[in-house]
Amino acid sequence: MNLTEEPSTITLTTPKASITGTAIAIILEELSLPYTLHLLPDSHSDSHTHHDSPFSSSSPTSTPPTTTLTDTNRPNHDPPLQTLSSITTYLLGNYDKDNHHITYPPNTLEQAAVEEHCSKLEFWMGSTDPEPEHHQQHQQQQQQRQPPPVTTETGSNKHTTPIIITAHTLTDRPFRERLIDLYRLLELTLNRQRWGEGSGWLAGEKCTVADLVHFPYVAAASQYEFNLRLLPWLRLWFERMKRRDGVRRGWERVHPGEGE
Secondary structure, three states, X not given: OOOOOXXXXXXXXXXXXXXXXXXXXXXXXXXXXXXXXXXEOOOOOOOOOOOOOOOOOOOOOOOOOOOEEEEOOOXXXXXXXXXXXXXHHHHHHHHOOOOOOOOOOOOOHHHHHHHHHHHHHHHHHOOOOOOOHHXXXXXXXXXXXXXXXXXXXXXXXXXXXXXXXXXHHHHOOOHHHHHHHHXXXXXXXXXXXXXXXXXXXXXXXXOOHHHHHHHHHHHOOHHHOOOHHHOHHHHHHHHHHHXXXXXXXXXXXXXXXXXX
């Protein structure tokens, strides 16, 4: 990003090393948009678990600091955008709708694939960063106090009410489990792309926002004690992503003093 080109109207506020904040910073860098970054203090509650979203308080009921984006170009100075999907939708709709640097034209198969990947990521991983372990334990204790599933009994047979998988039930699973499942899904996608003589990107023939928003999740593999060597296509994709200037700059701004 060249700060001398034009004044910044965009402000990104995010906890240090935040997955969401990293993804947004990378998108801003890839679009060559000037922005002001406000990094919130890194206060990992447990250095062993290496969580990516620090809380400013040790209370299990405290509210986590969230990644927010403001833009003085927005009408009436609307409230800050606070989720990965809302921020991404805003940036792409206002700053990439003509050039399609990291998207494709609307109503194309490629753009449909981009949107599908982004939607699946939010569904699978949630719209915010992982929570520290003490907060997750508090939630699990609260869930354990809930009554068991409703059952109906006919004779000697009991029938449990079926459970429908939703974004809520997915996010009840430990973050690491969902993360590893995400890696396996990406490995299958990239494998199909290669065998189908694709480019090795998640959608179409170029790096898109679908690749960019997944990068911080894959970069967290070592923090969650997963070896990417087990998934060769994903590892190749990850090494390729690290070589992009926008990815490197965005990462370094949200992870000052760290490597990828």
